[in-house]
Amino acid sequence: MSLRPAAPLLAPSLLSADFTRLGEELRMIESAGARVVHVDVMDGRFVPNITIGLPVVEGLRKATALPLDCHLMILEPLRYAADFVKAGADWVSIHQEADPHLHRTLAAIRQAGGKAGVVLNPGTPIETLVDLVGDFDFVLLMSVNPGFGGQSFIPRVLDKVKRLNALRAARGVPFFIQVDGGVSLKNAAELVRAGADCLVAGNAVFKAEDPKAAVAALLREMGAGRQA
Ligand SMILES: O=C(CO)[C@H](O)[C@H](O)COP(=O)(O)O
Numbered sequence: 001m002s003l004r005p006a007a008p009l010l011a012p013s014l015l016s017a018d019f020t021r022l023g024e025e026l027r028m029i030e031s032a033g034a035r036v037v038h039v040d041v042m043d044g045r046f047v048p049n050i051t052i053g054l055p056v057v058e059g060l061r062k063a064t065a066l067p068l069d070c071h072l073m074i075l076e077p078l079r080y081a082a083d084f085v086k087a088g089a090d091w092v093s094i095h096q097e098a099d100p101h102l103h104r105t106l107a108a109i110r111q112a113g114g115k116a117g118v119v120l121n122p123g124t125p126i127e128t129l130v131d132l133v134g135d136f137d138f139v140l141l142m143s144v145n146p147g148f149g150g151q152s153f154i155p156r157v158l159d160k161v162k163r164l165n166a167l168r169a170a171r172g173v174p175f176f177i178q179v180d181g182g183v184s185l186k187n188a189a190e191l192v193r194a195g196a197d198c199l200v201a202g203n204a205v206f207k208a209e210d211p212k213a214a215v216a217a218l219l220r221e222m223g224a225g226r227q228a
C-alpha cells in the first residue's frame with residue numbers, strides 16, 4: 001500500500017449517504033466500482049460536527065469487504081487511532097493540526113496493522129511533513145475546511161497536490177496522495193493529472209440523481225486524468 005495504485009481510486013464518503021440504509025449504500029458503491037469507503041469521524045471539538053464512532057465502524061466492517069478509510073477529525077487522535085484499526089479500519093488518517101505527536105500516532109496505527117495517513121487542512125503547508133516522509137503511507141489534502149460535506153472545492157489546493165507530488169518524486173519515497181472535499185466531475189481529472197491517487201467524494205456521489213452513474217462518471221474522469 002505504500003506503492004502508488006495502478007489506477008486512481010475513488011473513495012465515496014459515507015457522510016453524504018443515507019444513514020438509515022448504510023448497507024444498501026455500501027452495496028451500491030461496491031457494484032458501481034468504488035474500491036475504498038471513506039468514513040468521516042468527527043468529535044465536535046476539532047471540528048464543529050459529531051458523526052461516526054467505533055461501533056459504526058465495527059458494523060461497517062461486517063457489512064463490506066472494501067477497505068475502510070477512516071478520516072479522524074478528532075483531537076488527541078493517539079487515544080483512539082489504534083482502536084479504529086481494531087474496529088476494522090484499513091486506513092486511518094489523523095490531522096497534522098490536531099496532534100503534536102504525529103510520529104508516535106502514525107507508528108501506533110502501523111503497529112496495529114493499519115495504513116497510516118496525515119491530513120493537512122487547506123491552510124497547512126506540505127512542508128510540515130518533510131521530516132515524516134517514510135513514516136506515513138498516505139497524505140490527505142483537504143480541499144475544503146473539514147467538518148461538513150457539500151462544500152465548494154478550494155482551487156488553490158490543486159497547486160498543493162502538484163507540489164506534494166514533486167516532493168514525493170524528489171524524496172523517492174512512494175506514498176498515496178488523497179484529496180477530500182468538493183471533488184466533482186469538474187475537477188477529478190485535473191486532480192489526478194496533478195498527482196492525486198485517491199479522490200474522496202461525498203455529495204458528488206450520494207446526492208447525485210443517479211449515484212451509481214456518478215461513480216462510473218467520476219472513475220472515467222479519473223482514468224482520463226491518469227492517462228493525460
Ligand atoms: O472530510 C470531509 C468533510 O470534513 C468529507 O470527507 C468531505 O467533505 C466529503 O464531502 P464532499 O465530497 O461532499 O465535499
Ligand SMILES: [Fe+2]
Nearest residue numbers: 040071180200
Ligand atoms: Fe473526509
